[in-house]
Amino acid sequence: MPIIEAQQLSKSYRVADKQPGIGGTLRHLFRRQYRHIDAVREINLAIEPGEIVGFLGPNGAGKTTTLKMLTGLIHPSAGRATVAGFTPFDRKPAFLRQISLVMGNKQQLIWDLPAIDSLRMNAAVYNVTNHDFKQRIDKLATMLEITDKLNQPVRKLSLGERMKCELLVALLHHPRVLFLDEPTLGLDINAQNTVRQFIRTYTQEHQATVLLTSHYMADITALCERVVVIHKGGLLYDGLLDGIKQRFTPYREICVELEQPVEREQLATYGEIESIDGRRVTLLIEREKLTACTARLLDDLPVVDLSIADPPIEQVIGRLFEEGHTA
Amino acid sequence: MTPPPVYSTNSTATDQPVGQQLVTFLRRVRVFLAVYYALMIEYRGEILLWVFATALPLIMLGLWYQAASDSTFALSPDAMLRYFLAVFFVRQLVVVWVIHEFEWEIVSGRLTPYLLWPLDPAWRYVAAHLSEQLARVPFFLLVMGLVIWMFPEALHDTETGTWWSPKSWQLLLAIPAIYSAWLMRFLIQYTIALGAFWVERVQSFENLAMLPYLFLSGMAAPLDVFPPLAQKIAMWTPFPYMIYFPATLVTGRATNIVQGFAVITAWIVGLFLLNRFIWRRGVKNYSAMGA
Numbered sequence: 001m002p003i004i005e006a007q008q009l010s011k012s013y014r015v016a017d018k019q020p021g022i023g024g025t026l027r028h029l030f031r032r033q034y035r036h037i038d039a040v041r042e043i044n045l046a047i048e049p050g051e052i053v054g055f056l057g058p059n060g061a062g063k064t065t066t067l068k069m070l071t072g073l074i075h076p077s078a079g080r081a082t083v084a085g086f087t088p089f090d091r092k093p094a095f096l097r098q099i100s101l102v103m104g105n106k107q108q109l110i111w112d113l114p115a116i117d118s119l120r121m122n123a124a125v126y127n128v129t130n131h132d133f134k135q136r137i138d139k140l141a142t143m144l145e146i147t148d149k150l151n152q153p154v155r156k157l158s159l160g161e162r163m164k165c166e167l168l169v170a171l172l173h174h175p176r177v178l179f180l181d182e183p184t185l186g187l188d189i190n191a192q193n194t195v196r197q198f199i200r201t202y203t204q205e206h207q208a209t210v211l212l213t214s215h216y217m218a219d220i221t222a223l224c225e226r227v228v229v230i231h232k233g234g235l236l237y238d239g240l241l242d243g244i245k246q247r248f249t250p251y252r253e254i255c256v257e258l259e260q261p262v263e264r265e266q267l268a269t270y271g272e273i274e275s276i277d278g279r280r281v282t283l284l285i286e287r288e289k290l291t292a293c294t295a296r297l298l299d300d301l302p303v304v305d306l307s308i309a310d311p312p313i314e315q316v317i318g319r320l321f322e323e324g325h326t327a
Numbered sequence: 328m329t330p331p332p333v334y335s336t337n338s339t340a341t342d343q344p345v346g347q348q349l350v351t352f353l354r355r356v357r358v359f360l361a362v363y364y365a366l367m368i369e370y371r372g373e374i375l376l377w378v379f380a381t382a383l384p385l386i387m388l389g390l391w392y393q394a395a396s397d398s399t400f401a402l403s404p405d406a407m408l409r410y411f412l413a414v415f416f417v418r419q420l421v422v423v424w425v426i427h428e429f430e431w432e433i434v435s436g437r438l439t440p441y442l443l444w445p446l447d448p449a450w451r452y453v454a455a456h457l458s459e460q461l462a463r464v465p466f467f468l469l470v471m472g473l474v475i476w477m478f479p480e481a482l483h484d485t486e487t488g489t490w491w492s493p494k495s496w497q498l499l500l501a502i503p504a505i506y507s508a509w510l511m512r513f514l515i516q517y518t519i520a521l522g523a524f525w526v527e528r529v530q531s532f533e534n535l536a537m538l539p540y541l542f543l544s545g546m547a548a549p550l551d552v553f554p555p556l557a558q559k560i561a562m563w564t565p566f567p568y569m570i571y572f573p574a575t576l577v578t579g580r581a582t583n584i585v586q587g588f589a590v591i592t593a594w595i596v597g598l599f600l601l602n603r604f605i606w607r608r609g610v611k612n613y614s615a616m617g618a
Contacts, residue, residue, distance in 0.1 A: 013614070071443060072442075072443075073442055073443070073613065074613060075611045089611075091442075093445035093446075094445075096444065096445040097445050099443070101443055106437070106440065108440035110362070110366060112366060112370075113366055117365060117366075118362075120358050120361075121358055123358075124358040125355070125445065125446050127351055
């Protein structure tokens with residue numbers, strides 16, 4: 001049985017439209033005009049316990065709105081959702097005890113106090129015993145490499161240290177379902193790796209379920225086998241990460257090293273030129289023409305080396321967002 | 328599918344026996360007060376300024392002392408001094424600022440993580456207010472000491488030759504009266520603050536509510552100087568119970584205690600029900616802006 005389930009989940013907002021200038025301001029004052037925005041449109045989703053699912057989409061696609069509905073922060077306009085057997089928006093304490101939401105652009109730590117104080121408050125809120133509190137802090141802080149940072153005022157911590165503390169606060173009560181919204185936003189490579197490793201270890205140890213949004217594909221490729229892609233509020237894709245390439249990339253990448261440079265016009269007859277770097281050329285070739293094209297290349301050109309690969313996932317996702325394919 | 332493992336030993340408050348629930352509650356009270364007290368101490372300089380910012384009763388003290396010395400009022404000049412000193416004291420313990428905090432948290436989306444707590448966010452504000460009161464104590468006692476040093480008559484009535492000597496039961500009753508006053512004020516302001524779920528900016532509504540509060544609470548003038556009919560009407564509103572009623576108990580003067588606590592209870596129950604009604608509707612309207 002899925003631990004996260006959404007059926008026809010939708011959210012629309014009414015926003016006021018204001019034109020610029022004094023005229024626009026006066027019109028806005030006396031005759032306000034509104035328009036409806038469908039932030040999320042009839043999304044269906046089923047996530048099994050223990051899964052780590054990447055939730056992808058360009059800015060404004062409806063990812064955060066979906067997370068807000070699944071955590072019970074906002075009321076859906078239509079459709080239904082269940083998380084850990086509860087309807088999120090009922091906001092029952094028994095539900096709230098089982099989930100956690102981490103937002104890379106928002107913090108719940110008390111800015112002027114050391115993180116340990118926020119942790120103590122969360123321990124009291126979630127009724128974590130003193131013994132468990134100490135044990136969990138020791139373990140989680142060690143994993144996140146912030147043991148010596150917990151007694152410093154939050155305002156004195158670096159962005160990466162703060163984010164690690166946010167994760168610690170969010171996981172102190174050992175939630176079963178984790179909603180991570182850009183948890184590595186703005187972090188350096190080392191901090192990103194630590195956070196990824198931490199999420200992986202936590203989910204393995206606690207068999208937690210994770211729905212992760214991130215604009216860093218490295219987060220997704222490191223943690224998720226399955227991805228859900230949304231665009232303009234609608235579901236584009238739900239399946240294996242590798243399946244995206246099969247489904248949305250009708251081409252493969254051929255990298256060729258030539259003995260001597262060849263005219264661009266001639267190269268263009270084989271496929272779309274992605275890049276030319278001296279004698280190294282990268283071409284995008286349609287999958288069904290791949291064999292024939294490779295044979296032609298080897299016959300026609302002075303090829304020293306040739307390799308075939310799928311285009312990088314960042315490129316595939318980028319194209320997917322740009323073109324907004326329908327599922 | 329295998330069932331998920333036991334993730335934690337956290338128990339819900341409702342599945343505990345009553346004794347354990349009480350222990351959980353007291354632990355939360357202790358931790359919340361300790362953490363927010365630490366936070367308020369960080370703002371100690373600001374708190375000193377807040378004490379001065381709420382010194383209107385001390386200005387009124389000077390004005391009414393002079394007025395009572397020049398004319399005949401229901402209270403003698405020394406009784407005026409004592410009254411406004413008591414008003415200043417009560418005022419320090421009934422300061423409420425939840426609307427500023429709540430409005431900012433709604434507009435900035437900061438409320439979001441606290442809405443995910445299995446605990447009503449109101450408890451945070453209550454803890455923050457009580458801790459701030461505690462942090463305020465040394466500052467306002469210092470100011471009161473200064474005023475008494477300047478006006479020793481506040482403690483000793485020179486006309487009657489008597490000392491300020493409220494009965495112990497009056498002082499005992501003043502404690503629930505002050506905290507009821509705080510609770511009423513908190514519920515009124517918090518209920519107005521909930522309007523931020525719809526209109527985001529609500530502080531102007533609070534400014535409007537300050538007007539009757541200022542005049543009917545007894546902060547600007549003791550209700551004894553009001554015409555009898557105005558006094559009668561005012562005593563059915565919540566405002567006199569926010570300052571005048573507890574201040575009168577502190578000064579040791581006679582007042583209708585039964586009516587006082589009956590009106591307070593009725594207002595608290597009514598405001599609480601209204602607050603919960605609006606909260607349930609408001610939270611449905613929350614859009615978690617900026618989050």
